[in-house]
Amino acid sequence: MSSTESPDTGSAAALPVPPAGPGPQAGPAETVRTVTLPRLTLTVRAPAGTPSGQDGDGEYGDAGSRRPRERALYVHGLGGSSRNWSALMPLLADRVDGEALDLPGFGASPPPEDGNHSVSAQARAVIRYLDASGHGPVHLIGNSLGGAASTRVAAVRPDLVRTLTLISPALPELRPQLAAVPTALLAVPGVARLFSRLTHDWTPERRTREVLALCYGDPAQVTPEGFDSAVDEFARRLELPYFWEVMERSARGLVNAYTLGGQHNLWRQAERVLAPTLLVYGGRDRLVSHRMARRAAAAFRGSRLLTLPEAGHVAMMEYPEAVARAFRELLDGATTEPTEITVDAGRS
Template structure:
């Protein structure tokens, strides 16, 4: 996952804060408040009647992955993005558990502690698998669900995704580290952008330099490879689970209105899984962005924001119709 979007190193006015829970410390990123009509409203920007939203990144990503999208939604939702344990600026969990189930439990614990639920839950890649589990286990916490290239079981995976899956094998991960020891940060960044973007040329020179700097910082963290290996192993294990704990079964249990966004040039999550996902998530809306890769919210944030707004509008229309119908029935009674 690229650590930052095309030219995004953290949008102006963003704030970050630490949230401490038993055994966890999470970094939470919030975009600048939307423009207000007058100074009094600007002074009270922290107090908002906008519905809350929470964004969850993928393997190797961070809350920065949402810096391009969140400001585009700021007039409709009060969005936050978290760094999952071991990624971004969040330290590893005390128990060393990086499974998809543990990541979902982290999101649930954060939402319960913050008292922000129900929220509009948005996830990309690994984050899509995580929030699917959250929506299935705790429907009371989820207003809507938006999944961007979610990492749902695809067996066998497409060939271009195999190297990522192999990170789950410790011996292979160590071999990869030795083979790439001489790679420059620029080489590492180009390889990852080529894997994740439909068109890496969309990344600005400033964005590329910011990504290089972020990779240098991350590779200096003593737990970087451990977090990558154990999280990749957690994804592979989640793919092999059957029965009620399988991710596809979890998808069938989701009650929240769901938006599915897939990229036509995604090299990590095959576009062929889109229709299966649309069938699994009842009443879902499926959108394909033909030129997008694995991180559509970073490549085409305006398009993703437009589809998310349509999801909100459709929910509002359905809710309004239900309220109108209930009022009419009461009047007839």
């Protein structure tokens, strides 16, 4: 584990979740498609060349020879989108055919018809997509809220999960980070709309700077192009008539998940996960404390733990190369014993 102390979290967050995060728009490097299921529509992003929507194992290798390929599914966090994975997916494309979902109400996916934004509902959306696509078992990779939903999926449908990778998973904390309190406040009825009114005059640029300061260990790592992309996406999302309602209901769903007991408790479900698990925590994460890393490593049997002292809440966007290396080691099964790695700052 890292001995790096968390930065001061005493300042109030302007918006307690990332809108989508820096990442390329769909272009030559990515494809985006819409999947329609009964009462649910999902947007799916994949690197160009990924055989999305194909059934069976009829993919091609680099030399054009037919060979089976394993699948990966990426699940973003509260307020994020499939674009959060645009830096990581290409780094793993030689090993897995990856797809990233826009969860219901986020990215380009419309809200679910039943209005249910609980963690269990997000997990069901993932399960429904995997069942419909026939792609399971997959390497399931989740961040924050997506990590909580992915934990549920792995616990209740082990047949769908080959390995589990959790990046700053939103698992219950007895003493949440101070900077995470505004996220919990969004769950209170009316607070999201109040925040919308109070920040009505804020520019998308200001909102984006506040978000990046909250979610990144070092916001200076964001390129000008990445910042402009995030601003454009934030401006688009703010125009959606359901933006604040989805934020409120999703935050409430996450808070409710923290209070569940019995077999539905997220920590209890973590103990039920059978898939080999990689845990990734950032030493500068202001939303999920890196102090939870050891508890998570104990809960997920035989798990591997990667600690990135300089990373914040979105390590797959800040240090994609380090996360990719750890994922490859998970696939390779380098050891049979749980491992713990601390990676120094830098993008090596």
